[in-house]
Amino acid sequence: MKIYLKFNHYNRRIYSLINSLKLKHDENCSMGLIINHNSLELYNRENFNQKSIKVDFTSKKNNYRCFHFRKKNEILFKVAGIKSSYFPSILDATAGLGNDSFMFSFLGCQVLMIERHPIVAALLKDGLQRGYQDKKIGHWLKKRLRLVINDSSNMLEMPISRPDIIYLDPMYPSHNKKSLPKKNMQLIRKLIGYNYDSEMLLNTSRKLAKNRIIVKRPYYAKPLSKDKVNFTITTKKHRFDIYQPFSI
Secondary structure, three states: OEEEEEOOOOOHHHHHHHHHOOEEEOOOOOEEEEEOOOEEEEEEOOOOOOOOOOOOOOOOHHHHHOOOOOOOOOOOHHHOOOEEEEOOEEEOOOOOOOOOHHHHHHOOOOOOEEEEEEHHHHHHHHHHHHHHHOOOOOOHHHHHEEEEOOOOHHHHHHOOOOOOOEEEOOOOOOOOOOOOOHHHHHHHHHOOOOOOOOHHHHHHHHHOOEEOOOOOEEEEOOOOOOOOEEEEEEEEEEEEEEEEEOOO
């Protein structure tokens, strides 16, 4: 895949990562990757005032969310059905920037992320590599959070164990409101566009998951499928549609 590559520093780790994903420099790309001293960032070359983004599991936001709230008050604790004696294995089939996968792992779950877009995967892998080295979270992050770079539509053919839960968070549909998505989502949407195979991915997930499939949606969006949603958990901005696996 082609992308504008801007080297602020030579970093052997990131250079190797870019080569492994076969990302090629293109002067004409509207999106760019900045290779900094110890991180990889995505930015919009058509709007230099727009802040670049990176995956940072050690950010102040994550630190506050993890260590200043009771785990039981975290919405993902509820939607996954986590209990003191039950920490489900989770496959995040639409990993993106890994925010929810990270929280599931913090809550005690073994999480496998799958991401198919090579540029998003590069950001995610860079964030994981830095997170693994962190003194505060690295010891448990290595044990609980992993990444596979592949297309989740092929998950039935992948050499992976059946997870208890499959989590889907496809790109949100456009909404006729003046407010725009958060800046990082604006960049990701510009990069990858809309997910047109979300319903198919849901059906595939229902063939693999053991216990439930969780689909994260904005409050205004229709369900991904015409099939019955078994139950729903809502917040002010989001809705989590819970489906049962297909009978085997």
